[in-house]
Amino acid sequence: MPAIEIRRDTPGLLRLFTALTAVVAVVLLTALTVVMISVRDQVRLIGRDAAPQAATAADLYFALSDLDAQVTRILLAGDGDESASSRIDALGVYRDRGYQADRDLQSSTADSAVTLRLMDGLAVYRQRVGQALAAPSAADRLGYWTQATNLLHQRLLPDAQRLREQSQRRLDDAYAQKSATETTGTAVAVLLGGALVALLIFLQIWMARRFHRLWNPALLAATAISLLLALSATVVLQLQSRQLADGRDAGLGPHLALSELRALGYDAAADTGRYLVSANLSYYRDDFTAKSDCLTGDPACKIRSLDRALSSGSASVTAAASARGGLAQVAGPVAAGRWAAYQAVHQRILALADSGKTAEAVGLLTGIRRGDAAFDFAYFDASVADATETRRQHFDRSLRAAETTLTGWSWLPTLFLTAVLSLLPLAVRPRLAEYR
Numbered sequence: 001m002p003a004i005e006i007r008r009d010t011p012g013l014l015r016l017f018t019a020l021t022a023v024v025a026v027v028l029l030t031a032l033t034v035v036m037i038s039v040r041d042q043v044r045l046i047g048r049d050a051a052p053q054a055a056t057a058a059d060l061y062f063a064l065s066d067l068d069a070q071v072t073r074i075l076l077a078g079d080g081d082e083s084a085s086s087r088i089d090a091l092g093v094y095r096d097r098g099y100q101a102d103r104d105l106q107s108s109t110a111d112s113a114v115t116l117r118l119m120d121g122l123a124v125y126r127q128r129v130g131q132a133l134a135a136p137s138a139a140d141r142l143g144y145w146t147q148a149t150n151l152l153h154q155r156l157l158p159d160a161q162r163l164r165e166q167s168q169r170r171l172d173d174a175y176a177q178k179s180a181t182e183t184t185g186t187a188v189a190v191l192l193g194g195a196l197v198a199l200l201i202f203l204q205i206w207m208a209r210r211f212h213r214l215w216n217p218a219l220l221a222a223t224a225i226s227l228l229l230a231l232s233a234t235v236v237l238q239l240q241s242r243q244l245a246d247g248r249d250a251g252l253g254p255h256l257a258l259s260e261l262r263a264l265g266y267d268a269a270a271d272t273g274r275y276l277v278s279a280n281l282s283y284y285r286d287d288f289t290a291k292s293d294c295l296t297g298d299p300a301c302k303i304r305s306l307d308r309a310l311s312s313g314s315a316s317v318t319a320a321a322s323a324r325g326g327l328a329q330v331a332g333p334v335a336a337g338r339w340a341a342y343q344a345v346h347q348r349i350l351a352l353a354d355s356g357k358t359a360e361a362v363g364l365l366t367g368i369r370r371g372d373a374a375f376d377f378a379y380f381d382a383s384v385a386d387a388t389e390t391r392r393q394h395f396d397r398s399l400r401a402a403e404t405t406l407t408g409w410s411w412l413p414t415l416f417l418t419a420v421l422s423l424l425p426l427a428v429r430p431r432l433a434e435y436r
Contacts, residue, residue: 010210017206018428021199022421025226028192029417032233035185036409039237042178043244043406047399050167050174051252053109055392057164058259060104063097064122064160065263068152069270070094071129075145076273076362086366086374098126110163110170118159125151145277168256175248178241185237193230196420197223203427218427222420229416236409240402247398254330255391261327262384264291264303265339269377272346276361280353288346295339297326331387338380345373 070090077087101122108115125148132144200223207216268291275284294301301324328336345364352361365373 014207014210014428017199017203018424021196021203022424024192024196024199025417025420025424028188028196028229029413031188031192032185032229032413033410035181035188035237036233036406036413038181039178039185039240040403040406040410042174042181043240043399043402046171046174046178046244047403049109050171051395051399054164054167054171054252054256055259056104056107057110057160057167058256058263060101060108060118061157061160061164062259062263062266063100063104064152064156065267065270067094067097067101067125068149069266069273070097071132071145071148072270072273072277073366074133075141075277077366086368108163110166114159114162114166118156118163121151121156121159125156142277149274164260171252175244178244182237182241186234189230189233189237193226193233196226197230200226207428216427218423222423222427225416225420225423229413233409233413236405240405243398243402243405247395247402251391251393251395251398255388255395257330258384258388258391261295261330262381262388265295265377265380265384268292268295269342269346269373272349272373273365275350276353276358276365285350292339292343294324295327296336297324297328301326327384330391331384335380335383335387338376338383342373342376342380345371345376349373 070093073090074087074094077084077090079087105115105119105122128144128148128151132141132148135141135144200219204216204219204223207219208214268288271284271288271291275281275288278284290302292298294303326336327339349361349364352358352364363372368374370376
């Protein structure tokens with residue numbers, strides 16, 4: 001009698017186990033599809049919005065820094081024929097940097113109030129520059145120029161720094177959200193995928209014992225597909241995570257740090273000219289030294305914004321993505337060496353100015369021969385620009401690799417688990433038919 005009851009109960013148990021397996025498969029399908037679509041969208045958010053906005057904010061800060069440096073060059077060049085080429089070059093760069101700043105502000109999606117304040121301040125800055133260039137006397141030129149450069153350093157650059165920090169926080173948040181989604185996805189693949197595989201194995205063993213058959217081909221295929229899906233999903237999530245993390249730590253982070261250091265270099269180089277325009281005001285000597293300390297990675301660096309780094313699980317990677325380490329860390333020894341060459345020229349210019357040889361100092365600053373300040377700075381800037389572009393390309397490659405890794409994973413779970421759900425009836429229908 002008990003044997004007969006067990007036999008009669010077998011169809012019910014078989015249906016129960018099959019239904020439970022199907023429910024787990026459907027839950028896994030839904031959860032895994034949602035996770036994969038979320039990760040794909042978050043990768044796109046980082047690559048097409050958060051990272052470009054961070055780069056735009058860094059580019060804006062750089063453009064504003066160079067804008068003022070070119071104004072100083074224009075004033076130093078004067079109206080003489082011997083410095084006409086330097087003046088024309090500075091005017092051209094000033095115009096280009098102005099367009100660059102306008103473009104960055106128009107494409108910024110950060111704090112609209114700060115952006116509007118920057119636009120307004122930039123218009124006032126241009127007005128003061130125009131007045132300085134058109135002023136009839138040296139005293140008037142100095143007065144308008146002082147207003148312009150003070151406006152830039154006390155209002156425009158701090159606001160640009162706020163936009164940069166906001167964009168980097170948004171980028172950090174995007175990475176953090178993606179990391180949380182990846183953790184959820186890995187848990188889904190391991191736990192629910194493992195549960196589905198375990199149920200299929202259990203069903204295989206239970207049916208083998210009840211029906212005295214060794215293997216069920218349909219269940220074997222379903223188990224293999226489920227195991228492949230769980231393992232593949234886990235590998236894909238981890239692989240794209242490493243690819244995008246590498247893009248951040250070896251590409252985007254150093255790229256943003258280099259943009260910051262490049263802007264600092266332009267602003268420091270402008271201090272050389274400001275020292276001459278202001279009739280040897282010691283503030284600009286000290287300001288250059290402070291900025292140069294940061295460019296060389298000297299612990300004496302006091303610019304606190306350089307402490308900003310992209311978030312990372314590794315302290316060493318965070319340091320590598322920060323401008324705090326100076327040029328040698330993020331741009332390499334070549335760029336650091338070229339900045340040292342410019343420092344030497346800077347000291348020569350200041351020595352000439354302090355000894356009353358202002359004309360020679362101006363000539364050394366604006367000259368374009370090897371050994372002149374303009375030449376050495378252009379040589380330095382070329383190396384930093386090249387390193388910055390290399391880092392950007394590294395991030396772009398990593399982003400494309402992550403997007404390629406995720407290709408198809410918005411529909412692959414559906415394909416895999418539809419096959420599993422189709423195989424389940426094929427596995428149990430012949431056994432249930434024995435009880436009819």
